[in-house]
Amino acid sequence: MFGGTGFLGNRIVRHLRSHEFPVRIASRHPDGAYTRSDSEDPHLQSVKADIHDTRSVADALAGAYGVVNAVSLYRERGPETFHSVHVEAARRVAAQARRTGVKRLVHVSGIGADAASPSRYVRKRGEGERAVRTEFVDACLVRPAVMFGPDNAFLSTVLALFRRLPIYPMFGSGRTRLQPAYVEDVAEAVARIVERAEFHRAVFEFGGPTPYSYEELLRAIARQAGLTPRLIPIPFVVWHALAWVSEILPDAPLTRNQVELMQIDTVSSPDMPGFAQLDMSPRSIEEILRTMLLNPTVR
Template sequence: MEPRTLARAATNGRTITVFGGTGFLGNRIVCHLRNHEFPVRIASRHPDVQLQSVAANIHDERSVANALVGAYGAVNAVSLYRERGGETFHSVHVEAAPLVAAQARRAGVERLVHVSGIGADAASPSHYIRKRGEGERAVLAEFPDAMIVRPAVMFGPDDAFLSTVLKLLRRLPIYPMFGRGRTRLQPAYVEDVAEAVARIMARAETHPTVFEFGGPTPYSYEQLLRAIAHQAGLAPLLIPIPFAIWHALAWACEILPRPPLTRNQVELMRIDSVSSPEMPGFAELGISPQSIEEILQRMLANRG
């Protein structure tokens, strides 16, 4: 049998329900699962019959249960990076995530992948990171065999990270840094993370594992800015700005309906986000992660 035929035989009929399947990471996960020959069902608030999707609200038990009927596996790629009204870090990561896990267990789902984030810690002083950690605990309490995936900050052609930094570097000859630019980051390419999730679903091992996915290179924030600027042919003057000033600016911004900066985002920039060498990651899945320089070169080339 050809490898492709073997993959099809192994995955045919094993439907995977992807919650958050229309998001930045989720839609890539859908594509990579399909590349591995999995039938995919996208659970979305706004279903599209052409995309084999079903209506689902992760806060609603019945709609979640309906989305999981007959599924072999499930991926919860729903995330929230900025609180808005009733959509809070607690409601999404601590309440809705275990609801998905509980319904997956009741539906007889064999494999659940829960997407969290590097550094998730229920004891963290950061509200966001603390809720991520509490969410992991709650998911495992409902589905003890769940696989936890913790990506570092992700980048890609239509992201909110690399594209934003590049845009600001082009507009600002003097670039204000968070603090002294010493926070450590290890950005991961979104396609690599999506492929990793697909391989977790396809692999034979089923024991619960926490994976951490960071890119090939850890940077300080200042080093990362300089690497991005260099690829784009820019030479900005990087100026350190104390975190106290950023906090005050974010507090003022939060008065706006769609604040460009929040205190939570500022707090996250004080915390290192790098994968632990003690945790399984891309290497265990046979993936060589692509660097931010490689992807940025392609992005710049495609823009002409």
């Protein structure tokens, strides 16, 4: 499991274990790869590995039946670029998986991945898919929509701003289409793909049960929290300018890449396999948010 310490990846690890798969988490910081309770699990192992190093990747894959690559990057920093992570590292994992005899490869990308996109992030996701398939022909590609969960920055930030500000600045006119998927549902879907060997070369798109416009999504979140914020459209040209200034800061709260992504619809295609093909019914953001608000410790 590469990317097993991330927002989605750590949940994939748990769901793979619930399906009784022994799991090896490959991480640059193996000591922090799992919790104390997890460390008592004899079928959960953490090994030191650098996804940018071929020998390190090959060693991590030795003897493995399958591999899931959920490594992602949303903000470029120095040598960590969209190309180095989403293309070159993805190619490296796929190539070494083939060479070491791995039977199953699941590569996590994103809805809308397109090698011809003007967005650098989306383009590199598309190039990464192509690189993976070149090296490992039978790889399964997983494209989640925007994911949410209790410890997700999107939900917590939106709720905090709703509670503190009399107005909420929207990206553009709020018409961008989104289909948020619950991160636990996506993690379970990945585990089922690994388990069911009949899926070869499949491309799955995982969106939640309801597509929203960005404005509709914000109003749905506010309604569940019992809030009535005033939503104010802010042109994307203003957001791009703010992001340009923000990127000067050491830990930029907003990047131009994030603004670009908010201009792109991320809705699953009805023609693509998804949750239904895995006998799953995805949960709505309203359902999960209700549970979160009633029980803040929910996972």
